[in-house]
Amino acid sequence: MAHEIFFEDIQVGTQMPTLVKGPLHKLQFVIYAGASGDFNPLHTDDDFAKSVGMPKGAIAHGMLVMGFVGQAITSWIPRKYLKRFQVRFAGVTQQGDTVTVTGKVTDKRVEAGENLVTCEVTAADATGDVKVTGSFTAALPSRNG
Amino acid sequence: MADHSKVGREYAPVTWEVERGKIRELAKAIGDMNPIYHDRDAAVREGYKETPVPPTFLTVPMMWSTSMPGVINDLGINFMMVLHGEEEYEYYGEIYPGDVITAVPRVASIEEKTSKSGRKMDMVTIELVYTNQRGEKVARARTLLVERK
Numbered sequence: 001m002a003h004e005i006f007f008e009d010i011q012v013g014t015q016m017p018t019l020v021k022g023p024l025h026k027l028q029f030v031i032y033a034g035a036s037g038d039f040n041p042l043h044t045d046d047d048f049a050k051s052v053g054m055p056k057g058a059i060a061h062g063m064l065v066m067g068f069v070g071q072a073i074t075s076w077i078p079r080k081y082l083k084r085f086q087v088r089f090a091g092v093t094q095q096g097d098t099v100t101v102t103g104k105v106t107d108k109r110v111e112a113g114e115n116l117v118t119c120e121v122t123a124a125d126a127t128g129d130v131k132v133t134g135s136f137t138a139a140l141p142s143r144n145g
Numbered sequence: 146m147a148d149h150s151k152v153g154r155e156y157a158p159v160t161w162e163v164e165r166g167k168i169r170e171l172a173k174a175i176g177d178m179n180p181i182y183h184d185r186d187a188a189v190r191e192g193y194k195e196t197p198v199p200p201t202f203l204t205v206p207m208m209w210s211t212s213m214p215g216v217i218n219d220l221g222i223n224f225m226m227v228l229h230g231e232e233e234y235e236y237y238g239e240i241y242p243g244d245v246i247t248a249v250p251r252v253a254s255i256e257e258k259t260s261k262s263g264r265k266m267d268m269v270t271i272e273l274v275y276t277n278q279r280g281e282k283v284a285r286a287r288t289l290l291v292e293r294k
Binding site: 002021028031032034035036037038062063064066067068070071073074075078079080082083084085086087088089 | 167170171173174175176177179181191192193197199200201204205208209228229230231232233234235236239
């Protein structure tokens with residue numbers, strides 16, 4: 001769970017706490033298919049996935065990996081302060097991958113009375129192969145009220 | 146290839162009743178055991194009215210409504226050649242169990258780009274602005290689909 005955090009606690013360059021997920025199993029893709037409603041067989045059927053060129057079979061939903069990034073963010077910054085969250089899907093996440101989510105604050109500003117911080121985020125596997133890049137913006141409370 | 150004349154087109158609304166069990170199920174599927182998504186009392190202690198939704202929850206109404214296949218079909222996109230390129234959410238207000246959220250999928254833009262390897266691609270952005278049962282705007286979702294040609 002995320003502890004209270006204030007605008008003054010965060011500087012440009014502050015690192016988001018790292019989150020490690022995995023190694024990933026197909027069972028999680030099947031559970032995520034049921035939860036999200038995305039039943040594309042690319043994520044649940046090894047034979048189908050191999051037939052379209054995925055060497056290890058079924059691959060993770062991009063939105064599951066975005067979900068990992070969302071977990072990393074809201075374990076650090078309370079969910080209610082999140083204003084914007086965007087990702088680009090850069091690579092395929094396969095069974096057996098261990099995905100590490102990292103982030104770094106790139107901007108801090110006061111705009112229309114809101115204390116905004118923007119943080120760039122990345123999810124990559126153990127070999128450094130990038131799965132997702134993106135960013136989020138949060139509006140934080142100030143210690144000065 | 147994507148029908149470029151359909152920029153601005155709107156589709157049948159996506160409507161979704163938010164349930165506590167689905168919030169918990171999605172969080173568990175991600176492996177996110179943050180108690181605010183699982184336990185109403187924990188959420189209230191952290192300043193929420195109820196269990197809030199995880200940041201990527203709006204994929205649920207999108208996928209379960211089966212709206213996206215209809216949009217892809219209407220735009221003349223080859224389903225086998227589509228990749229999910231980007232996803233973006235803006236959050237304007239909390240979404241809680243019992244809320245009924247609705248959005249009209251709209252084709253925000255279609256642009257042709259050429260990849261570094263010289264391959265042409267259509268970049269199709271679908272936008273949904275969700276309002277709740279009180280007419281309050283709660284979130285905006287933007288999905289970028291990439292059709293390889």
